[in-house]
Amino acid sequence: MIRFITAVGHSTLQLLTSLGRASLLLLAMLRGLPSVLKRPRLLIDQMHSVGVLTISIVSISGLFVGMVLALQSHHILSRFGADSALGLMVAAALIRELGPVLSALLFTGRAGSALTAEIGLMKATEQLSSLEMMAVNPKYHILAPRFLASFLSVPLLAALFSSLGVLGGWLVGGVILGVDEAAFWGGMQGGIDLRNDLINGVIKSITFGFVCAWIAIYQGYDCVPTSEGVSRATTRTVVQTSMAVLGLDFILTALMFNH
Amino acid sequence: MVKNRLIETGVGLFVLIGFGALLFLAIQVSGLGEFYQDESFKVTARFDNIGGLKTNAPVTIAGVEVGRVQDIHYDPEEFRAVATLNIQNRYHGHIPDDTFAKILTAGLLGEKYIGLQPGGSEDPLTQGGEITITQSSLVLEEIIGQFLFSKSQEPLP
Amino acid sequence: MDQLRQNSLVRIRNLHFSHGDRVIFDGIDMDIPHGQITAIMGPSGTGKTTLLKLIAGQLVPDIGTIEVDGHDIQRLPTSQLYKLRMRMGMLFQSGALLTDLDVFDNVAFPLREHTRLNNAMIRKLVLLKLEAVGLRGARHLMPAELSGGMARRVALARAIALDPMMMMYDEPFSGQDPISMGVLVQLIRQLNRAAHISSILVSHDIHETLQIADYIYMIDGGKIISQGAPQSLQTQQDAWTDQFIQGRPDGPVAFHYAAPPLADDLLESAP
Ligand SMILES: Nc1ncnc2c1ncn2[C@@H]1O[C@H](COP(=O)(O)OP(=O)(O)O)[C@@H](O)[C@H]1O
Numbered sequence: 001m002i003r004f005i006t007a008v009g010h011s012t013l014q015l016l017t018s019l020g021r022a023s024l025l026l027l028a029m030l031r032g033l034p035s036v037l038k039r040p041r042l043l044i045d046q047m048h049s050v051g052v053l054t055i056s057i058v059s060i061s062g063l064f065v066g067m068v069l070a071l072q073s074h075h076i077l078s079r080f081g082a083d084s085a086l087g088l089m090v091a092a093a094l095i096r097e098l099g100p101v102l103s104a105l106l107f108t109g110r111a112g113s114a115l116t117a118e119i120g121l122m123k124a125t126e127q128l129s130s131l132e133m134m135a136v137n138p139k140y141h142i143l144a145p146r147f148l149a150s151f152l153s154v155p156l157l158a159a160l161f162s163s164l165g166v167l168g169g170w171l172v173g174g175v176i177l178g179v180d181e182a183a184f185w186g187g188m189q190g191g192i193d194l195r196n197d198l199i200n201g202v203i204k205s206i207t208f209g210f211v212c213a214w215i216a217i218y219q220g221y222d223c224v225p226t227s228e229g230v231s232r233a234t235t236r237t238v239v240q241t242s243m244a245v246l247g248l249d250f251i252l253t254a255l256m257f258n259h
Numbered sequence: 260m261v262k263n264r265l266i267e268t269g270v271g272l273f274v275l276i277g278f279g280a281l282l283f284l285a286i287q288v289s290g291l292g293e294f295y296q297d298e299s300f301k302v303t304a305r306f307d308n309i310g311g312l313k314t315n316a317p318v319t320i321a322g323v324e325v326g327r328v329q330d331i332h333y334d335p336e337e338f339r340a341v342a343t344l345n346i347q348n349r350y351h352g353h354i355p356d357d358t359f360a361k362i363l364t365a366g367l368l369g370e371k372y373i374g375l376q377p378g379g380s381e382d383p384l385t386q387g388g389e390i391t392i393t394q395s396s397l398v399l400e401e402i403i404g405q406f407l408f409s410k411s412q413e414p415l416p
Numbered sequence: 417m418d419q420l421r422q423n424s425l426v427r428i429r430n431l432h433f434s435h436g437d438r439v440i441f442d443g444i445d446m447d448i449p450h451g452q453i454t455a456i457m458g459p460s461g462t463g464k465t466t467l468l469k470l471i472a473g474q475l476v477p478d479i480g481t482i483e484v485d486g487h488d489i490q491r492l493p494t495s496q497l498y499k500l501r502m503r504m505g506m507l508f509q510s511g512a513l514l515t516d517l518d519v520f521d522n523v524a525f526p527l528r529e530h531t532r533l534n535n536a537m538i539r540k541l542v543l544l545k546l547e548a549v550g551l552r553g554a555r556h557l558m559p560a561e562l563s564g565g566m567a568r569r570v571a572l573a574r575a576i577a578l579d580p581m582m583m584m585y586d587e588p589f590s591g592q593d594p595i596s597m598g599v600l601v602q603l604i605r606q607l608n609r610a611a612h613i614s615s616i617l618v619s620h621d622i623h624e625t626l627q628i629a630d631y632i633y634m635i636d637g638g639k640i641i642s643q644g645a646p647q648s649l650q651t652q653q654d655a656w657t658d659q660f661i662q663g664r665p666d667g668p669v670a671f672h673y674a675a676p677p678l679a680d681d682l683l684e685s686a687p
């Protein structure tokens with residue numbers, strides 16, 4: 001029993017210290033943002049490797065998720081003669097939930113894990129140390145541009161995901177299943193509200209972008225600098241980001257859509 | 260240098276596509292584009308109960324969409340709800356001023372919308388006009404309540 | 417000797433340092449004079465790399481002071497520390513080249529970060545530094561395409577790009593074939609004699625170190641075991657130094673990690 005309590009205390013302390021280290025790292029990166037803006041080249045390169053290279057997986061997933069949503073919803077809605085709500089149903093699910101959440105999860109799998117591995121390897125091969133020796137702060141030069149690029153990419157990717165999802169839904173619902181197109185788009189436009197749905201969805205994906213970037217970079221920077229340490233850190237990034245995104249999604253949904 | 264150019268182009272495209280997608284969501288999905296002021300005119304309609312009608316809901320005549328609900332608010336002097344309807348300009352002058360506005364439901368559980376039924380007047384509705392004959396939304400609870408009440412009034416068989 | 421101490425570029429006094437519970441340094445005094453090659457030798461894992469990181473201010477001592485060029489490293493505000501580091505070069509054990517930049521850009525990196533030279537000037541300087549390490553022709557290669565010895569020479573060119581007053585070499589010879597080893601020995605000597613760069617050389621390659629060092633510190637178990645000029649160390653009667661220099665498996669430095677007697681272990685059934 002005593003041992004159990006000790007174990008709980010030990011892991012609580014560990015959690016708190018790593019939260020503290022992560023917060024300090026975040027502050028350092030935020031302080032580094034002005035220097036990133038002074039050198040847009042660093043940001044552009046990172047936007048390419050975290051954003052551009054994630055476009056294809058996000059687009060394809062968005063399209064298919066929208067198509068499946070339309071198939072499933074049509075199946076149920078047509079039983080109540082509520083076909084005309086198909087567009088609204090697909091769009092609401094995508095814009096409020098699936099777009100922000102799934103694109104954040106895909107981003108972590110594709111780019112977040114790669115970021116952790118890259119930074120961890122730079123630490124293991126003493127590249128970060130060598131930057132410090134050359135009087136260049138790696139938090140400003142390496143971490144801050146990656147943070148900003150991830151933070152900016154996730155909302156754009158989420159918008160892309162939702163848009164292609166809506167198009168996929170229209171492809172299946174409107175073109176293949178023959179739902180009336182005017183009803184499809186009209187119902188969508190009538191039911192989706194710019195502020196309550198779209199802007200709230202964007203706020204969600206901005207929050208997720210922040211979390212994805214922070215966890216991936218912290219895990220890379222804090223990892224044990226060996227090949228085993230890097231691979232563990234990569235796994236931790238995916239697990240922790242997924243948990244954080246899903247948990248935050250619940251909280252944000254409760255705050256936003258409870259009227 | 261060629262590689263740099265490629266990367267820059269890729270990032271530029273990414274940002275454009277991302278913002279394009281946002282714009283698409285705002286205009287085509289949430290129906291922002293329907294609000295262009297110069298392409299529509301406004302009329303108001305007062306209802307005892309709007310029962311779940313939302314802004315941006317369609318306004319139809321004979322089942323064809325002619326406009327959208329732009330705004331709904333409560334008038335504390337009359338104790339009624341006031342809906343502002345945005346009607347497309349091409350119908351300006353073609354809707355009689357004794358038109359009848361009903362709040363309807365698409366399907367059994369679907370979205371609420373406003374159906375207009377033109378009357379026989381010679382004078383048309385114009386910008387800022389008001390629809391005076393309205394029928395409120397059917398509120399399911401009230402109908403069931405009335406039904407139960409009338410049942411309980413009936414003498415037992 | 418006092419004269420020398422007055423003159424030292426790096427002055428370490430009563431240095432104590434631990435990684436967690438593991439004590440790495442347990443009271444060390446050291447002086448690195450201007451313009452010479454000072455070698456630090458000792459078995460792997462004694463903390464030689466750690467010592468270089470302490471001198472560079474990347475790690476902070478638990479007790480004791482480290483002064484570089486008259487500045488107390490711990491007291492220096494970050495911006496000043498960074499200014500001082502621009503005058504120190506470090507050659508990492510692994511080379512530590514930036515893997516996403518090619519050879520040219522790696523060497524140009526410190527120049528682009530810290531000077532306002534135009535591209536033409538930077539190109540000239542980089543080519544000169546690469547010429548000095550014999551790799552001007554390899555400027556378009558990526559770090560992954562270089563052999564270990566070439567990577568270390570590129571890293572050396574990068575470390576001297578800003579013409580530092582002092583260089584720290586972390587095991588520059590380990591894992592090198594005899595030819596690249598000879599090339600590196602040559603380069604380190606040249607940089608010291610011709611460019612007057614004070615050097616700290618961490619190594620456990622006896623032969624090469626004795627060849628180029630002006631003064632040698634031997635550390636083990638967190639303490640300085642012996643020190644002196646190469647000739648005096650070679651004739652030293654101290655058993656530890658003798659074992660290390662001759663490379664004998666038996667002596668004060670145990671070949672075996674601390675363990676119970678073998679017979680006990682073999683008879684025991686528990687792990
Ligand atoms: N970050 C660290 N955390 C804990 N222990 C470390 C760390 N870095 C090095 N050590 C330990 O400190 C000792 C000295 O390391 P190092 O200075 O690299 O030795 P050397 O360069 O002499 O081979 C080693 O035993 C190593 O395990």
Ligand SMILES: [Mg+2]
Binds near residue numbers: 466586
């Ligand atoms: Mg070492």
